[in-house]
Amino acid sequence: MSSDDAGRWLPIRLAGRWRVHLRTHLIVFIIVVVTEAIGKRTIPLGPGQIVLLPMLFAVVIGIGISYSVLGQYVAPLRRFVSEDVSVLSAPLLTVALLPLGVKYGTLVGPSFADLISAGPAFVLQEFGNLGTIFIALPFALLLGLKREAIGSAVSIAREPTLGIITDKYGIESPEGRGVLGTYLVGTVLGTIFFGVLGGFAPATGLNPLALSMACGIGSASMMTACSASLATAVDSVPKEQLLSFAATSNLLTGITGLYMVLVIGLPLVNWLYDRLEPVIGGER
Amino acid sequence: MATRTHPLETREFTACALLMLVVVGVITLVGNRIGYDGGIVAAAPGMALIIVIGLASLLLARFAPIELPAFAYAMIIAFCLSLPYSPVQETVVGLTKPINFLATTTPILAYAGLSVALQVQRMREVSWKLILVACLVFLGTFFGSAIVAQIVLSAQGII
Numbered sequence: 380m381s382s383d384d385a386g387r388w389l390p391i392r393l394a395g396r397w398r399v400h401l402r403t404h405l406i407v408f409i410i411v412v413v414t415e416a417i418g419k420r421t422i423p424l425g426p427g428q429i430v431l432l433p434m435l436f437a438v439v440i441g442i443g444i445s446y447s448v449l450g451q452y453v454a455p456l457r458r459f460v461s462e463d464v465s466v467l468s469a470p471l472l473t474v475a476l477l478p479l480g481v482k483y484g485t486l487v488g489p490s491f492a493d494l495i496s497a498g499p500a501f502v503l504q505e506f507g508n509l510g511t512i513f514i515a516l517p518f519a520l521l522l523g524l525k526r527e528a529i530g531s532a533v534s535i536a537r538e539p540t541l542g543i544i545t546d547k548y549g550i551e552s553p554e555g556r557g558v559l560g561t562y563l564v565g566t567v568l569g570t571i572f573f574g575v576l577g578g579f580a581p582a583t584g585l586n587p588l589a590l591s592m593a594c595g596i597g598s599a600s601m602m603t604a605c606s607a608s609l610a611t612a613v614d615s616v617p618k619e620q621l622l623s624f625a626a627t628s629n630l631l632t633g634i635t636g637l638y639m640v641l642v643i644g645l646p647l648v649n650w651l652y653d654r655l656e657p658v659i660g661g662e663r
Numbered sequence: 664m665a666t667r668t669h670p671l672e673t674r675e676f677t678a679c680a681l682l683m684l685v686v687v688g689v690i691t692l693v694g695n696r697i698g699y700d701g702g703i704v705a706a707a708p709g710m711a712l713i714i715v716i717g718l719a720s721l722l723l724a725r726f727a728p729i730e731l732p733a734f735a736y737a738m739i740i741a742f743c744l745s746l747p748y749s750p751v752q753e754t755v756v757g758l759t760k761p762i763n764f765l766a767t768t769t770p771i772l773a774y775a776g777l778s779v780a781l782q783v784q785r786m787r788e789v790s791w792k793l794i795l796v797a798c799l800v801f802l803g804t805f806f807g808s809a810i811v812a813q814i815v816l817s818a819q820g821i822i
Contacts (some may be wrong), residue, residue, distance in 0.1 A: 388670065391679045407773040408690050411691075411693065412694070415698030433765065438772040438773070439776065441772065442779050442780060448780065465779075466778075471683060473734070474680065475771040476737075476771055478687065478713045480733075480737030480738040481712075481716050481737050481738070484743075485741050485756050485759045487745075488742045488746045488747075488755075489745055489747065491747065500812045504811045507810060507811035510811075511802075511807055514803035515796050518799050522795065524792055528796070531800065535804045557796075559785075561793065563785055564793070573805075588812070589809045595808075596804055599732075600771060600772065605805075628808075
């Protein structure tokens with residue numbers, strides 16, 4: 380157990396804190412009741428559809444009513460949905476993920492044979508995560524970014540990448556600012572982004588099984604939003620199979636992601652930067 | 664707020680974590696009833712099993728020498744229990760069946776949304792250029808994996 384991990388759990392203690400607990404869980408209870416009553420909505424859009432699941436409404440409402448969004452303007456709301464509530468919600472997120480983890484396990488276990496036969500695809504698609512470098516780095520350079528581009532484009536920047544870049548360049552460096560940017564955007568907007576993307580992606584013509592593997596990007600909540608929307612949008616493949624493929628791919632990314640960035644991603648992005656920057660970097 | 668800097672003792676951690684799991688379990692059961700017509704009584708035994716596995720996962724994440732998140736432990740334990748070779752496969756799969764997968768996701772994202780508020784201010788300071796690049800990173804990592812998976816799965820004749 381690392382030392383910051385120990386401090387992370389402090390908010391869940393009960394002694395003298397039952398009011399914060401009561402408020403926090405009551406707020407979540409109300410959000411769940413309201414969003415489940417709204418239910419799932421699908422909006423046709425061009426060749427595909429936008430799938431809006433209760434979880435997507437829940438994350439939008441949660442951010443919206445918090446002390447740093449609507450609470451900034453509405454004092455009574457800020458007193459009820461206080462900063463304390465957000466602080467307690469952080470470790471509760473880890474707890475709330477566990478029932479989902481168990482559900483995923485019970486979906487994956489029985490279909491173990493399918494997973495083994497798709498083994499080569501699971502392993503190789505991990506390298507597909509590097510695809511982001513070839514797309515995002517040139518774009519970042521065209522926008523006029525310099526070394527920030529390295530940190531921002533190297534990967535989807537979940538905690539392992541954040542650790543590597545911070546370790547190597549320092550968090551105050553341009554590279555550090557870049558990786559922190561992608562990390563923060565992912566934390567705040569990632570689930571919404573991938574929830575919409577997962578529902579719309581079948582319109583590209585890619586096979587749902589391939590798309591379900593792609594949903595496993597190394598963040599449990601983003602993968603969940605992505606694969607649940609995908610499974611809702613697709614009828615041709617059993618839901619359970621899509622969900623279990625996504626969960627397995629996510630577990631794999633969780634294990635390999637750090638090495639992928641450290642051994643391949645970071646050298647590759649630096650190599651590409653040195654080639655591209657003189658050409659499209661511009662003067663600034 | 665009381666200021667305490669030393670970490671929770673194991674006993675206090677276990678007790679608090681168990682209570683938090685029960686709270687999340689109750690919220691999930693109500694969501695499961697409203698959104699997916701799952702009976703609360705029918706789903707309660709499955710939730711009890713989930714809470715037991717959940718507590719084991721939190722303790723493993725705290726003490727096991729392998730550094731994996733609790734979510735990964737929960738998934739791996741449930742996975743092993745529901746393998747075709749497992750003697751308890753039918754029990755585990757049967758007990759958790761009345762709990763809809765989506766019902767477990769809504770409380771997660773409610774807590775996630777609330778906790779994200781802690782980062783919102785910092786995100787407002789991120790330049791619009793980095794926000795655009797981040798969106799492209801999301802698309803790149805997603806379609807990069809999807810295209811490789813598509814090629815390999817078709818080469819294997821699976822799709």
